[in-house]
């Protein structure tokens with residue numbers, strides 16, 4: 001735990017549970033720290049991990065838009081696809097799974113998470129900062145935390161944002177691809 005870390009900056013759609021935040025901080029910090037290993041191999045600068053109800057890691061994935069030549073292959077979507085295949089179901093609700101993401105999900109991933117039956121979402125750097133640092137377009141997501149709350153999905157965000165900023169800055173400084181359609 002970083003010394004300057006405070007719970008007051010956490011974004012959430014339920015009263016802040018400190019032990020959930022501590023656990024998410026640990027997992028998301030570790031993902032941010034190993035980001036470069038993935039981006040060195042052509043991955044986009046985003047990672048996702050899904051843990052089961054007992055806290056065991058089920059899958060860790062990176063964004064593979066460029067490598068797979070597929071605009072849909074964001075880290076969260078890759079993780080969800082793999083776990084659904086593994087569990088043999090398109091509805092993961094009964095497993096009470098937690099998804100940890102290095103950045104706030106984009107508009108596509110917000111939809112994908114909702115349809116998957118994932119019950120808990122934890123993200124690092126907020127979309128606004130992602131857009132500012134990288135130029136990626138995160139789309140529009142009106143009040144998505146509240147929409148998730150109504151559907152019984154907990155969300156915590158702004159976890160270890162300084163590490164997220166650092167990882168994204170490195171990606172840009174290294175001249176790596178910011179993929180988005182021309183408008």
Ligand SMILES: [Zn+2]
Pocket residue numbers: 074075076105106107108109110
């Ligand atoms: Zn996405």
